[in-house]
Structure formats: C-alpha cells, structure tokens
Amino acid sequence: MTEVVIVKYGEIALKGANRPVFEKTLLRNLRWALRDLPEARVTKEHGRFRIEGADTAAIQSRATRVFGVVGTSVARAVAPIYEDIALAAEEMLGSAVVTGKTTFKVESRRSDKSFPLTSPELSKRLGAHLLAAHPQVKVDVHQPQVTINVEVRANVAYVYADTLQGPGGLPVGVSSQGLLLISGGIDSPVAGWLAMRRGIRLAAIHFHSIPYTSERAQKKVVELTEILAAYSGDIPLYMVRFTEAQLELQAKAPPALMMTLMRRLMLRVATELAAQKGIPALITGESVGQVASQTLESLAVINAVTCTPILRPLITYDKSEIMALARRIGTYETSILPYEDCCTLFLPRHPETRPTMERVEEAEAKLDIQGLVQDCLSSVEEIMSQPHTAASLYEGGPLITFS
Ligand code: ATP
Numbered sequence: 001m002t003e004v005v006i007v008k009y010g011e012i013a014l015k016g017a018n019r020p021v022f023e024k025t026l027l028r029n030l031r032w033a034l035r036d037l038p039e040a041r042v043t044k045e046h047g048r049f050r051i052e053g054a055d056t057a058a059i060q061s062r063a064t065r066v067f068g069v070v071g072t073s074v075a076r077a078v079a080p081i082y083e084d085i086a087l088a089a090e091e092m093l094g095s096a097v098v099t100g101k102t103t104f105k106v107e108s109r110r111s112d113k114s115f116p117l118t119s120p121e122l123s124k125r126l127g128a129h130l131l132a133a134h135p136q137v138k139v140d141v142h143q144p145q146v147t148i149n150v151e152v153r154a155n156v157a158y159v160y161a162d163t164l165q166g167p168g169g170l171p172v173g174v175s176s177q178g179l180l181l182i183s184g185g186i187d188s189p190v191a192g193w194l195a196m197r198r199g200i201r202l203a204a205i206h207f208h209s210i211p212y213t214s215e216r217a218q219k220k221v222v223e224l225t226e227i228l229a230a231y232s233g234d235i236p237l238y239m240v241r242f243t244e245a246q247l248e249l250q251a252k253a254p255p256a257l258m259m260t261l262m263r264r265l266m267l268r269v270a271t272e273l274a275a276q277k278g279i280p281a282l283i284t285g286e287s288v289g290q291v292a293s294q295t296l297e298s299l300a301v302i303n304a305v306t307c308t309p310i311l312r313p314l315i316t317y318d319k320s321e322i323m324a325l326a327r328r329i330g331t332y333e334t335s336i337l338p339y340e341d342c343c344t345l346f347l348p349r350h351p352e353t354r355p356t357m358e359r360v361e362e363a364e365a366k367l368d369i370q371g372l373v374q375d376c377l378s379s380v381e382e383i384m385s386q387p388h389t390a391a392s393l394y395e396g397g398p399l400i401t402f403s
C-alpha cells in the first residue's frame with residue numbers, strides 16, 4: 001500500500017477543445033508548486049492528477065494552493081481487490097474514530113466495470129464490514145462526520161477520507177497577462193490574487209513618491225508582490241516615480257480634483273506601459289463606494305482616459321470580505337503595516353466624490369499631461385519579484401462566505 005495525493009480539478013474539465021492546454025498548464029504549475037520537494041512525482045490519470053512522494057502532507061499543502069485545483073485528498077492506493085480495499089477503509093475509519101468521530105458513510109465509484117461489485121454493492125458491503133470492525137460508530141448517510149471514499153480503477157483502488165478544498169478557477173497562464181495597479185493597501189493584492197485565479201499571469205505597477213514616501217513603503221509593495229508570486233512564479237514589478245507629477249498637480253489643479261486627476265494619470269501611465277509590454281488588460285482593487293474615488297461617477301471619469309479593459313475583481317465586495325480574503329491568502333499582515341502610500345500624502349480633506357468630465361478636462365488643460373505621462377514612463381524601474389518563502393499562504397478551504 002502506498003499513500004498518494006489525488007488532485008481534482010473542476011472547471012477545466014469542461015473546456016472542450018482547450019482541455020489539453022489547461023491540463024498541461026495545471027501539470028506544469030503543480031510541478032512548479034512542488035519544486036522544493038524533488039521526490040514528488042506528478043502523473044496524470046483520467047480526469048485527475050496523482051502525486052507520489054514521501055511527505056504527503058507537504059505535497060497536499062502545496063498542491064492545494066494551485067489555481068485550477070478544486071480539491072486534494074491524501075489517499076491510500078491499494079490493489080483493486082475487495083479485501084485490500086476493506087482493510088484500508090477499516091484503518092482509515094480507525095484513525096478518524098481515535099479523533100472522536102462517531103458517524104460515517106461510504107461512497108464508492110467504480111470506473112472499472114470488471115470489478116465484481118457494483119458501486120452500491122461495494123458501499124453496502126464495506127459499510128457492514130466497517131460497522132463490525134468499529135462497533136462504536138454508526139452510519140449516517142446525511143451528515144456523516146467521516147466519509148470513506150472508494151474509487152476503483154483498472155489497476156488501482158483509492159481509499160480516502162477527507163478532501164481539502166482548493167481555490168478552484170483556472171491555472172495561471174491560460175488567460176494571458178494583466179497589469180495590476182498595486183498600492184500598499186489591502187485591496188489591490190487581493191484583486192491580483194483573484195485575477196490569477198482566473199488564469200491570468202500578473203505584472204504589477206506601483207507609483208511611489210520618494211522622498212515623500214519612504215523606502216519602507218516601497219519594500220512593503222515588493223513584499224506584497226512576492227507573496228502573490230508565491231502562487232504563480234516571478235512577477236515583474238514596475239516602479240514609477242510619481243513625485244514630480246503629484247507636485248505639479250498639487251501646484252496647478254483644484255485640490256478637490258486631486259484624487260481624480262491622480263488616478264487618471266496613473267491609468268494613462270499604466271495603459272502606455274501595458275501597451276509597451278503587450279499586456280492586454282489592467283487590474284485594480286477598486287470597490288464601489290469604498291472611498292471618494294470609487295463612486296460610479298468617479299470611476300466613469302477615471303476610466304475615460306483608457307480603452308484598455310480594466311478588471312476590478314473586488315468591485316462588489318464588502319471591505320470585511322476583502323479583509324477576510326487578504327488574511328486567507330497571506331497579504332493582510334503586510335498590507336496593514338503603517339507606511340504611507342503616495343496618494344494619502346497628497347490628498348485634500350474633501351475630495352470631489354462626483355467629479356464631472358467638464359471640470360476635469362478644464363483642470364487638465366492647464367497641465368502638460370502627455371509630458372507628465374512620458375516623465376513617469378522614463379522613470380520606470382523593473383524589479384523581478386520572486387516567490388516569498390515565509391508568508392502564510394492559503395491552506396485550502398472556502399475562500400470567503402458572502403453574508
Ligand atoms: P488599496 O487597498 O488597493 O490601496 P483603496 O481602497 O485604498 O485600495 P484607492 O487608494 O482609492 O483604494 O485605490 C484604488 C486602486 O487604485 C487601488 O486598489 C490600486 O489598484 C490603485 N492604486 C492606488 N494607489 C496606487 C499606487 N500608489 N500605485 C499603484 N496603484 C495604485
């Protein structure tokens with residue numbers, strides 16, 4: 001008997017002709033996630049991946065955070081013979097009983113039709129066997145504390161108890177690339193993670209205002225990008241010097257419009273950079289109504305500077321949901337470090353919440369917007385963010401519950 005990790009994937013099984021591409025990408029990403037466990041060996045089986053290796057707990061924890069994975073289970077692989085299956089099931093239920101579980105059910109699936117019992121027959125016979133072996137437990141088909149799953153295939157049978165839920169979505173790399181506008185806040189890293197969950201590879205852009213913002217504020221953004229990179233591999237991070245542009249806006253534009261003008265400028269720069277790098281979409285952490293710049297009127301005026309699609313994964317999320325997700329994916333603790341980001345410093349006390357196109361265009365007419373965009377672009381420094389090794393990453397289970 002050997003212990004293996006079974007990896008189940010959902011959505012990608014539905015993708016028809018694209019399916020081989022999705023499976024190949026998921027296989028590559030699984031191997032990447034297991035890179036520090038060189039003995040782990042991933043093989044594809046019908047609609048599943050099977051991972052062998054000594055440390056199944058470590059394998060499971062790494063595989064469970066790969067996008068595209070809907071669930072993982074540590075399974076016993078035995079010969080597809082009733083007696084061997086029954087013994088594995090008995091031992092597995094035994095370990096659950098020791099932890100205080102008292103109810104169970106058996107779920108069987110048989111893809112090998114030459115196995116002498118049908119699935120219901122196998123469940124029934126195993127159920128009776130388990131009741132005899134563990135007289136202290138009862139069957140509960142509706143809400144069992146333990147489900148003993150049995151899958152019988154041509155050359156092997158798997159027996160497993162728990163499935164740990166993965167993030168689902170699509171493997172990173174199947175949906176091209178997006179440029180994430182990353183601040184040091186709570187929202188944008190979560191937005192980046194959710195975009196990756198749709199298979200999007202990330203690049204990131206950050207606007208800083210050194211010396212008005214500190215080196216530590218920049219380091220925080222690098223660290224947040226590294227945490228995201230721990231899910232996907234290296235992420236290029238483009239650092240843009242925003243200081244002069246902000247000073248220029250502050251000197252020449254009405255204070256109440258500062259926020260709107262800054263956001264429009266950021267989007268113009270991000271749009272140009274994305275075009276230069278061949279990146280087809282932008283991503284932000286905006287959420288309707290959260291702050292002055294995120295009223296629908298404001299979003300409309302900000303959005304008007306670009307034709308590049310902007311993904312806003314958090315647009316309908318409540319702050320409490322975003323925070324819960326930030327904690328789950330490991331970015332929260334870094335995001336709440338106190339260092340100021342560029343915008344807070346230059347913000348008026350009463351930003352316009354419903355800016356009009358007319359007033360914004362009037363203010364911009366007094367500025368050399370194209371010159372500011374070019375200056376920002378010529379300041380770009382690229383940092384390659386490598387996967388963070390110490391972050392407490394997503395460990396499986398539901399992402400958030402919408403209340
Ligand atoms: P966050 O928590 O992501 O900072 P927020 O709720 O504070 O978001 P804003 O400060 O209005 O909202 O920013 C809205 C979005 O604009 C951010 O989610 C991010 O995508 C982008 N953004 C804000 N500041 C910067 C910055 N300095 N560099 C890059 N992008 C930024």
Ligand code: MG
Pocket residue numbers: 183184185341
């Ligand atoms: Mg912010």
